[in-house]
Amino acid sequence: MNSPVEFRRAAVEPQFLEALRQRFGDRAQTGEAVCRLHGSSESHFAPALPDAVVFATSTQDVVDLVILCAANEVPVVPFGAGTSMEGNALPVCGGVSLDLSRMNAILAVNAEDFDCTVEAGVCREELNQFLRDTGLFFPIDPGANATIGGMASTRASGTNAVRYGTMRDAVLALTVVTAQGEVIRTARRARKSAAGYDLSRLYVGSEGTLGIITEVTLRLHPIPEAISAAVCGFATLQGAVDTVVQSIQLGIPMARVEILDDMQIRAVNRWSKLELPEVTTLFFEFHGSTASVADQAEMVSGVARENGGGNFEWATTAEERSRLWKARHEAYYAAVNLRHGAIGWATDVCVPISALPACITETKADLATASVPATILGHVGDGNFHVIFSIDPTNPKEMEEVEAINARLVARALSMDGTCTGEHGVGLGKQEWLKQELGEPAIEVMRRVKHALDPHTILNPGKIFAL
Amino acid sequence: MNSPVEFRRAAVEPQFLEALRQRFGDRAQTGEAVCRLHGSSESHFAPALPDAVVFATSTQDVVDLVILCAANEVPVVPFGAGTSMEGNALPVCGGVSLDLSRMNAILAVNAEDFDCTVEAGVCREELNQFLRDTGLFFPIDPGANATIGGMASTRASGTNAVRYGTMRDAVLALTVVTAQGEVIRTARRARKSAAGYDLSRLYVGSEGTLGIITEVTLRLHPIPEAISAAVCGFATLQGAVDTVVQSIQLGIPMARVEILDDMQIRAVNRWSKLELPEVTTLFFEFHGSTASVADQAEMVSGVARENGGGNFEWATTAEERSRLWKARHEAYYAAVNLRHGAIGWATDVCVPISALPACITETKADLATASVPATILGHVGDGNFHVIFSIDPTNPKEMEEVEAINARLVARALSMDGTCTGEHGVGLGKQEWLKQELGEPAIEVMRRVKHALDPHTILNPGKIFAL
Known part of the structure; x- marks a missing residue:
């Protein structure tokens, strides 16, 4: 009813789960309660439980998990605060829910440049609490106390966007783990750049389907007088x-x-x-x-x-x-x-x-x-x-x-020349509408990009468009 | 000396040139003077002459040219006002220089939404002249009287960017002809959207290597009091x-x-x-x-x-x-x-x-x-x-x-965590530096995107990175 297609669940072998436990110890979990938590959303979508949940604490964890998942063709679905509205983080094909909420370090604040770098699991309220003494703040506010990584993934915006823009504008650079297990940095800290394709904007709004965001460099703003x-x-x-x-x-x-x-x-x-x-x-x-x-x-x-x-x-x-x-x-x-x-x-x-x-x-x-x-x-x-x-x-x-x-x-x-989604993303719920909004040839461009970057379709499969 | 690699010139058969003439009449030209004009830049790069110059007057012209070039594996290199600084429009592998300067219609001004839609060949000074009576202006100003399509392609910015942002921020939506000859519209006119991958930002700054921009919808700003x-x-x-x-x-x-x-x-x-x-x-x-x-x-x-x-x-x-x-x-x-x-x-x-x-x-x-x-x-x-x-x-x-x-x-x-190019793009001159700036794995992501969207490498080959 609320899923555009029937999803095929990946086969997850006991050996794979054993390998997860060996690498991640008790940060790899398969219990009913934790799987249910990571397989539900705040909206009307039917639950879709992962086979396992892995709590990452570093970019290297994410690299190792992606390599393990790629070798076994097991889906990996990033999860932040679980506040997305279109089922964006539901593991509809099973696999591993990658919980990034423990990656919550604020890595650097460059007050004189109005920027900071945080791990993907930092929540926006905690970031603003941390920033208070610097005279700066992070304006993007989708309502929920979402993670910065999740907000980047869904191109979130919210109440302040009319003045300060959306996550598209707020992200200066990202650290991303690719489907090949490579770590890339999409840009430097300069306020602007014309250095090749805009990889930051490619990943912002891609809902974890092209790579997994582990660190975010954000533009900040002075707290107004x-x-x-x-x-x-x-x-x-x-x-x-x-x-x-x-x-x-x-x-x-x-x-x-x-x-x-x-x-x-x-x-x-x-x-x-x-x-x-x-x-x-x-x-x-x-x-x-x-x-x-x-x-x-x-x-x-x-x-x-x-x-x-x-x-x-x-x-x-x-x-x-x-x-x-x-x-x-x-x-x-x-x-x-x-x-x-x-x-x-x-x-x-x-x-x-x-x-x-x-x-x-x-x-x-x-x-x-x-x-x-x-x-x-x-x-x-x-x-x-x-x-x-x-x-x-x-x-x-x-x-x-x-x-x-x-x-x-x-x-x-x-x-009226508008969009089906201003800020929640496509996830599961807007796939049919996306086709009507942009047309099949535009979706085909997205699909080509997806296939190129994630040829084995392990990254959050089933989201944005059917493959 | 000023090119990172030796480029292989495509073989352009007389039959292909004849087909161009049949389709485009005297808007397909092969004379020495017109080829020299389209094979030179305002900077220090050696001239690189196209085999032909085609003057497009419509998106359909661009579609037909791309299909013809794809069938013959002939490069097609978009050309606007010729004011780019990194040899971005030089046809280093030969082929067709696609001159968009005659696509200079202002298609729509939606003053109450602060936006307008123009053909790619409109120059920024002409746009601002046209807008004068609306109380709005287009702020991006790279100095030269560049075309809007060229400015989008190189992610231009200039003197006003400190206040109004760059072409990344100014572009609301694009009409793009893909390497497959499909026409796509990257977005609707809503001020923000989370509808799938950010195709507008993917093409902005891609220097004609992923698709050919034929129309641009731009954000405008009120002329200040x-x-x-x-x-x-x-x-x-x-x-x-x-x-x-x-x-x-x-x-x-x-x-x-x-x-x-x-x-x-x-x-x-x-x-x-x-x-x-x-x-x-x-x-x-x-x-x-x-x-x-x-x-x-x-x-x-x-x-x-x-x-x-x-x-x-x-x-x-x-x-x-x-x-x-x-x-x-x-x-x-x-x-x-x-x-x-x-x-x-x-x-x-x-x-x-x-x-x-x-x-x-x-x-x-x-x-x-x-x-x-x-x-x-x-x-x-x-x-x-x-x-x-x-x-x-x-x-x-x-x-x-x-x-x-x-x-x-x-x-x-x-x-200092800066970039090799703030606004001119990579073109021919910054390819080695781009690698040092972002690292080989990030370039590999760009390369995967390029191959996916332009598998036969007909779109502005030789630019941004070696394939």
């Missing part, structure tokens, strides 16, 4: 979206601008114990000098007023601000938990900003007849928004209904 | 570079910051009839609101004063500003023409910003003993600078001397 956050409720969804589009078109450099529709606010109020008015609401954050922040806020609140927005409610202290953004970060869980025991399904279209008002209002109208609770939540400054469905996993009719709504939503976005 | 430009002379080279590094580290969002050393100013004064004091000089440009521009300028001039800078000389009118930047844009020609009949050689290292003062002052010291006129010119906000040599082409000793200086310069940059 002033940060201020506000929420603003709107009489209509259209008014909220128009506020965003007009503010973007005025060139106001908002650091964050998030939409939460009335249903999403209701979910957030319940989950995070807030008392926001249950109407479509924009969450803003402004970064800059004190003067510039005041300037931006004044301009945006003027635009909001013209579009039926209420007063800006300011979160002036760091505590209020983090309470607000914590609620925003938990919005996915809040939405899923509108029903007890439900599972989540998040859509992920992104359209040119001028098409956003039509796309989002048509989608809201489509949701009006849905039998499943559904919220709208989005990084609207980028033209990217999610519908989050709260599905009863025991009711297959609900899954069908949601599939149909999602199909209409993606078709709508594609008709 | 205020623009101001200034020059400032310095007592020492070190003081000028320290000013840049400290301003960057303060997070001041300069739109342009260019260094011209004393020799370069002398060349510019002579070539562009200016009377600047002949000392190391920074050219600045500030973009933003009137208040922000004044703010930025005050902060930077404070930093400059602390580092031995003189007064800021402001170019307040648009005319003065364009006179100043015209002189900057002609700096390469000014440097080359320090001697009559000389040819140019521009180096292109880029280092982490903290390493820039050491890199540039050590380089200046190395130049002190050079027998060849040499200037320093650079996009120092990115850590990128060029040495421009003015070489007597009849004196092979000079070429050797310059090669040795360049070798020391690149080794210096690599030892």
